Amino acid sequence: MNSKIISLYKNKLSEINKLSQTRKLVLTSRNNNSIVTRNEKTLISFSCNDYLGLSKNKEVVKASIRATKQYGSGSGASRLVSGNNPLYEKLEHLLATYKKSEGACVFGSGYLTNTGIIPALSSNKDILLYDELSHSSTNIGIKLSSAKSINFKHNDSNHVESLLKKYRQKYFHCFILTEGVFSMDGDRGKIKELAFLANKYNASIILDDAHGFGVLGNGRGSLHEYTPIPEILVQMGTLSKAIGSYGGFVTASKTIIRLLHNKARSLIYTTGLPPGSLAASIKSLEIIMSNSKITNKPYQYAKLFCKIAKLPTPESSIVSIIMHSEENAIKASKLFEKYGYYIGAIRPPTVPINTSRLRFTFSSAHKKKDIINLAEHAKNILKRLN
Secondary structure (H helix, E strand, O other), X not given: OOHHHHHHHHHHHHHHHHOOOOOOOOOEEEOHHHEEEEOOEEEEEOOOOOOOOHHHOHHHHHHHHHXXXXXXXXXXXXXXXXXXXHHHHHHHHHHHHHOOOOEEEEEOOHHHHHHHHHHHHOOOOOEEEEEOOOOHHHHHHHHHOXXXXXXXXXXXXXXXXXXHHHHHHHOOOEEEEEEOEOOOOOOEOOHHHHHHHHHHOOOEEEEEOOOOOOOOHHHOOHHHHOOOOOOOOEEEEEOOOOOOOOOEEEEEOHHHHHHHHHHOHHXXXXXXXXXXXXXXXXXXXXXXXXXXXXXXHHHHHHHHHHHHOOOOOOOOOEEEEEEEOHHHHHXXXXXXXXXXXXXXXXXXXXXXXXXXXXXXXXXXXXOHHHHHHHHHHHHHHHHHHO
């Protein structure tokens, strides 16, 4: 073993520890109704992206078990070799139908989706304009692209237009990248304004709607909050949050879908999803498509929490409370744990320095009484730490 390199890594860990940014994997057992067992404590979790509670739905679990018994525990190869299970066709058809799109393509994860589609769709003749708070997967996808890239101030359409005026004519095509719901702040992207600019300057929008799909627009996603629906080139979503399974997907024109089959490296060179995951996603989608009431609860609960806790009205089912320092965020998280709740403390580098926060996520699986109690505790904890 190279002692010098190990010593270097120990120093890196020491530096992280000094910044109160050390992360540890904690064994967590998830039960029904958002109950988790963590650090030998039974807690109500408000730190899970299972927005509709479908990962614990009996019919979803049964569907996964049936598919595993029929097809096995794994796919055996990449989709283009021999791992394109028949369930893919049904799932992609459902996704395209539900999202009102020509076609859909399922990837191995949401992260793999963004890292695959961005370099596949862009070239060195193009420019990518992306929100400065874009997800890590978007940033990696941009780095893998040969296109010119510039970030714009968060949700600042005026800044986007100034960049379009300066750079648009210098490049063959321009892509504007934003999100339906930003995962760390819970605010919505300026889709309508950006769609207007895209039309004005002959650009195209790539929308990451991982945290909007299944929750906003009666479940169809952020775009369906608008009438008329803004024009988007590609929508990205995930099957691991509201759907309660695993994987990622895009919906787009059939031409784009065929292009991704041939150019998206994270699709071409990744083993296909386990059949059980595909079947679970299909059943979850069928549940959502036949019962839109379930999709409205997370956002309703988030608004109820904020009303009682005297916080600004949220824009999604994600509520972030900025605690500024890492120490304050960790202290607040531990206080909630004392009262029986698990609220994750989000710290740099996930979020900018001095914006450490508590991130609450609300699910259809939560109980109203627990949300009311949580809000009352939040008021007291914030008073104590401010």
